[in-house]
Amino acid sequence: MSTTGIAAPVRAQNRRVLVAALVATVVMLFTAFAAAYLEHQGAARAANKWSPVALPGVVWINTAILAFSSVLAEVFRQSRRRGLLWGAMGLGLVFLGGQVFAWLELRRSGVYLPTNSYASFFYILTIVHAAHIALALVALATAARRPRIASLCVGFWHFLGVVWIYVLFILKGL
Amino acid sequence: MLDHPAPKGFLSRYVFSLDHKVIGIQYIVGAIVMGLVAAYLALLIRTQLAWSGAIQQPEDYLAIVTMHGTLMVFFVVSPLLSGLGNYLIPLHIGARDMAYPLLNMLSFWIYVLASVIMLASFLMPGGAAAGGWTAYPPLSGSESFLPGSGWGQTLWILGMALFITSFTMGGLNFLTTILNMRTKGMTLFRMPLTVWGFLVATVLALLAFPPLTAAALMLLFDRHGGTSFFMVDAVINDQLIAMGDGTPLLFQHLFWFLGHPEVYVIVLPCICLLFEVLAAFTRRPAFGYRPSIYALLCVGLLSMIVWGHHMFVTGMNPWVGKYFSIATVIITAPFAVIGVNLVASVWRARLRLATPMLFALATISAIGFGGVGGLFLGTMTSDIYFHDTYFVVGHFHLMIGTVTMLSIMAAIYFWFPKMFGKMMSEKLGKLHFWLTAPSMMAVFILMHMQGLGGMVRRTYDTSVYTYNEGANSSLTTPITILAMIAVGAQAIFLWNFFYSAFKGQPSGRNPWEASTLEWEAPSPPPHGNFGDELPIVHRGPYEYSPEGVDQDVLPQAAPDPDVASTDTEIPE
Secondary structure, three states: OOOOOOOHHHHHHHHHHHHHHHHHHHHHHHHHHHHHHHHHHHHHHHOOOOOOOOOOOHHHHHHHHHHHHHHHHHHHHHHOOHHHHHHHHHHHHHHHHHHHHHHHHHHHOOOOOOOOHHHHHHHHHHHHHHHHHHHHHHHHHHHOOOHHHHHHHHHHHHHHHHHHHHHHHHHHHO | OOOOOOOOOHHHHHHOOOOHHHHHHHHHHHHHHHHHHHHHHHHHHHHHHHOOOOOOOHHHHHHHHHHHHHHHHHHHHHHHHHHHHHHHHHHHHOOOOOOOHHHHHHHHHHHHHHHHHHHHHHHOOOOOOOOOOOOOOOHHHOOOOOHHHOHHHHHHHHHHHHHHHHHHHHHHHHHHHHHHOOOOOOOHHHOOHHHHHHHHHHHHHHHHHHHHHHHHHHHHHHHHOOOOOOOEEEEEOOEEEEEEEOOHHHHHHHHHHHHHHHHHHHHHHHHHHHHHHHHHHHOOOOOOHHHHHHHHHHHHHHHOOOHHHHOOOOOOOHHHHHHHHHHHHHHHHHHHHHHHHHHHHHOOOOOOOOHHHHHHHHHHHHHHHHHHHHHHHHOHHHHHHHOOEHHHHHHHHHHHHHHHHHHHHHHHHHHHHHHHOEOOOHHHHHHHHHHHHHHHHHHHHHHHHHHHOOOEOOOOOHHHOHHHOOOOHHHHHHHHHHHHHHHHOHHHHHHHHHHHHHHOOEOOOOOOOOOOHHHHOOOOOOOOOOOOOOOOOOOOOOOEOOOOOOOOEOOOOOOOOOOOHHHOOOOO
16 A cells, blocks of 8 residues: 555645634634623623723734734745745734733733623633634744645634734724 | 554554544543443432432532533543544545544544543542533532532533543544545545534534633633623622622523534434444435435534523523524424434335344434424423423433434444454344333433423432422332443443454454445455555445346445446436
């Protein structure tokens, strides 16, 4: 029996299905949080107890950083210049640092995890998102040496950017 | 065409194996071990109920009920199906292994770790989790409500998180393998129904588990981070315990958004594999192959939007309940299609009553009984009466206990020759069947009777409450004795399984003369499953007693027989 492994096209197709399914699970995860948020917001508003906290300004800078990181990653995907990937990953790390800064900022202003429902949701949503970003950074790091998975990793990176916009939409828009 | 070479040492062959067949059997053996624990817990529950007062403390009883439920759903039935799926999917679709063997191995070992953590929770101060397998807060949220809601509940959440990780990894593998790794000629509509069942179940699991992850995370924050997503202020022994102003109902929504599809995740593959067994032992095609698939897809879709029927009496808006009630009744339509196809598959057939067939037939009748009970629970008006009675306990044990266990038994007896190249003893198999199936069915049908009388579930000592007296309470002891017979009979199965695996009669390649691809491989299949060339599929999975051909069965991989297709063409 030959041990040449699974044929390359099948392998590529496998990876696409795997990542698509992963995306679906992440979508369901954040949808569940959004549903929970809406439920809490409705109940709290009915009781006149809903008190959103002003988001620290650094959150908007973080958003810009993540967007720029996505742009770099996309240019890397098309040009395959590895420096751009390191740039994108560096910005991803800066984003994580910025999120930590945002948490500390909130803490300084006396907003803790249990302060109120809105604060709880702010922390849990940003923490879960940051955990995904951290794992995606590991994936991007492997993409540098394995060009065949680069496109999918970059695609997942864009997806997490969209999830971040969704998180902001939940926290500011709903 | 394999990524990993044939293993050499004992460790890489039997312990940290990458081979889907070994991992499948590992899952089955692991689930059998956990099954013994869960069955022991079931007997503890029943002895307490039948001879109450003598045996356990109330807190222990609640912990035993909670852990019995958790272990059975997530650590016995689900991994049994992971095992069968792992073993069967690549063989069924003509692949050499799963798409991601390493992921496969990791998912099994994470399941082992999760099991160990779950069992260890019995040893924690306060004992194992006791807030029910549903872990509803506020009960599950604080030690001040229940001793088991301390460390036991924390380990429960950790164990569940690991289980979800393992199951999701397995699901990603199943999905990728089924969609991409099929051999030449194996189109989607030539796949055996078992594979279809696993495909739909996998999609459901991948979509339904994340919301439970979210709920578990929020519960963890409530317990250890001081948040109040779900917790509410409570009064215990005249003392106000401040917990915040969360919404416990939210947890129930998130839990049942998983909980209901999870029922289908474990039931659908069990129902689908029956078609395969029926076809082989009636020597006729499974009835309604395509309608069954369409019905299966409808059931899968609908199962995602009916979760509220577990929550009719929670104080949820009655209009929402009305919607869930209607949606639930609608799901009976596609389910009836599958049920009718099952019955039609055996209708006026000449039956070969081997052990797998006996279990398959018993499963059909369990589906019938359980399904009818479901109508009463899905209708809001009758559910208000039945809620929290033994009617519910009887119903779900018929569907996700009896249907799944009998069907998995059918599958194990059916595919055992493929797994080990040996036959299980027919005599012991039939003895096992006649002791197991009737007693299991009787236990849960009698529970329906108690529920009709109003017997309340989750009660440590039913005799304390006078309203239980008229509720067919005289049935409690007979149910316990029947349950003991059902559990005791599994000793015969265990002996038969392990003895036959080593000392059984050689089975040959295809002892049941079945048509699907796994029977093309030697028994047990070698590393890589199919030798040098992968089989090529020429037709659908159930071409038994084909017309115009002098053959009992046309296997999927057999080239077209000589009889020209002109014979089967309709003359103009």
